Amino acid sequence: MGERKIGLVATIAVAVVVLVGVSIALLAFDPRTTGADALRTGGLAAGSVVALYALWLNDRRRRVEEERQKTERQRHELENRRADLDRDRVADERFARAVELLGHEADQVRVGALHALAGLARSNPDYTQTVLDVLCSYLRRPFWHHRHSDNAPASAGTPLNTDDGPVQWSRDAKDGAERKLQVRLTAQRLIADLLPAAGDEAAPAYDLDLTNASLEYFDTSDRKIGSLILRYGKLFSDNNFSRCEFHGDVWFTGTTVGAGRLYGRFRCDDAVFHQRAWFPGVEFNGRASFRRTRFHGQTRFADSRFAGSVLMTRAEFHGPADFRSVRFEHDADLSGTTFHDEAQHTGITTSPDREVVLPDGWTAVRA
Numbered sequence: 001m002g003e004r005k006i007g008l009v010a011t012i013a014v015a016v017v018v019l020v021g022v023s024i025a026l027l028a029f030d031p032r033t034t035g036a037d038a039l040r041t042g043g044l045a046a047g048s049v050v051a052l053y054a055l056w057l058n059d060r061r062r063r064v065e066e067e068r069q070k071t072e073r074q075r076h077e078l079e080n081r082r083a084d085l086d087r088d089r090v091a092d093e094r095f096a097r098a099v100e101l102l103g104h105e106a107d108q109v110r111v112g113a114l115h116a117l118a119g120l121a122r123s124n125p126d127y128t129q130t131v132l133d134v135l136c137s138y139l140r141r142p143f144w145h146h147r148h149s150d151n152a153p154a155s156a157g158t159p160l161n162t163d164d165g166p167v168q169w170s171r172d173a174k175d176g177a178e179r180k181l182q183v184r185l186t187a188q189r190l191i192a193d194l195l196p197a198a199g200d201e202a203a204p205a206y207d208l209d210l211t212n213a214s215l216e217y218f219d220t221s222d223r224k225i226g227s228l229i230l231r232y233g234k235l236f237s238d239n240n241f242s243r244c245e246f247h248g249d250v251w252f253t254g255t256t257v258g259a260g261r262l263y264g265r266f267r268c269d270d271a272v273f274h275q276r277a278w279f280p281g282v283e284f285n286g287r288a289s290f291r292r293t294r295f296h297g298q299t300r301f302a303d304s305r306f307a308g309s310v311l312m313t314r315a316e317f318h319g320p321a322d323f324r325s326v327r328f329e330h331d332a333d334l335s336g337t338t339f340h341d342e343a344q345h346t347g348i349t350t351s352p353d354r355e356v357v358l359p360d361g362w363t364a365v366r367a
Contacts, residue, residue: 094120095127102138107179111186114138118190128194129206135187135194139213143184145177148214148236148259181216188218195223198245198272205247220244221267227275230255235264242269242289249276249297258285263308268293279304280322290315301326302344312337323348328364332356 094116101113114135121131146169169177196203205226216236227248233255250273258264263286271290275297282301286308293315300322307329314336321339325347332350335357348364350356358364 095130099134102134107183110183114183114186114190118194121194128204132191132194132206132208135191136209136213138187139184139210139215143180143214145181145214145216146174148216148234184214185217188215192220192223195220195225198222198224198243200224205245207248215239216264227251234259235266238265238267240267241271242267244268244271246271246273246275246277248274249278251276251278252282253278254281255279256283256285257288258308259283265289265308273297273299284308284310287311292316295319295321306330306332310334314338317341317343320344325349328354328356330354332358334358334362 098113098116098120101109101116104110104113117131117134121128191208195206203224205224207226207228209229210233211229212232213230214234214236217238218235219240221240221242221244224245224247226246228246228250231251231253233252235255235257236259239257257266265286266284266288269289269291271293273293273295277295277297277299279299279301280303282304284304284306288306288308288310290310290312291314293312295316296318298319298321299317302322302324303326305327309331310328310333312332312334315334316338318340320341321343323343323345326345326349328348328350330351331354333356337359339359343359345358345362348358348362349367350364352366356364
């Protein structure tokens with residue numbers, strides 16, 4: 001404030017000096033100039049001095065305002081970074097706590113932990129892949145259920161006395177297996193909920209690793225998936241991958257679909273495999289359906305066994321396809337299937353009392 005007053009006084013003094021000096025100079029050196037003209041010219045010169053000071057003052061005020069705004073932006077950025085760090089810290093604590101609770105004995109606590117993880121992924125998308133990895137890891141844990149097989153152990157570590165016959169499940173063992181199954185079904189539903197919708201080009205394609213997992217009623221229909229690893233998995237009841245878009249490699253090597261007491265149905269209609277689709281050695285004990293499914297990468301069904309009926313009508317294979325040594329033990333319909341690349345189909349076997357429709361030019365051995 002003091003500098004501004006001094007500057008204003010100095011400017012007024014300079015303006016007065018300019019006014020007087022210009023007026024006197026005009027009167028002294030130009031006889032034609034009247035007193036009024038000299039005073040008016042001097043006033044204009046003095047006004048220019050004042051205007052220059054006003055411009056300088058306005059520029060200085062602008063620079064001060066810019067510095068103030070810059071400082072304010074830096075302060076906001078610092079506060080935002082601090083808030084982000086606080087959110088990350090809280091999210092990390094929530095994540096660690098939820099993962100810890102997944103090992104709780106009470107099934108309702110584990111269900112709550114699963115929902116907490118899913119909520120964390122929804123509120124913080126950066127956690128989505130990590131949460132999906134944890135959910136998949138939970139489903140990869142060893143699991144047996146009395147409805148899946150008569151010959152499975154009654155518990156992971158304590159099989160009951162069988163007297164060389166089928167396992168006799170106690171009521172407590174059945175109840176415990178059922179509670180575990182309900183938790184696992186929750187994990188499966190949450191995985192499907194966290195996956196983006198098929199056709200959403202802006203959404204990331206998340207990967208799923210379900211190696212050796214036991215799944216029942218697993219439904220990811222209409223979802224976008226990156227890579228899917230389901231090697232040596234066990235799928236029971238009805239599992240649905242219809243209208244999925246797989247943007248990464250898909251591995252079902254050695255997977256069993258329906259075994260023991262549950263002959264599962266495998267649905268994969270209208271799906272799109274953009275990369276490799278690997279089904280070698282898969283056992284389809286129930287109905288399998290690949291109607292209108294498109295395979296854009298290398299596809300392999302070699303050594304697979306279809307104990308139930310299979311529908312692969314109007315499927316499209318744009319990459320190399322391998323159907324060598326496939327066994328069709330029930331009805332099979334591959335009519336309308338098109339191959340845009342090499343297709344290997346030697347050693348196919350079919351059941352003599354079943355209706356099997358193969359693509360043109362394919363042959364099979366009745367066995």
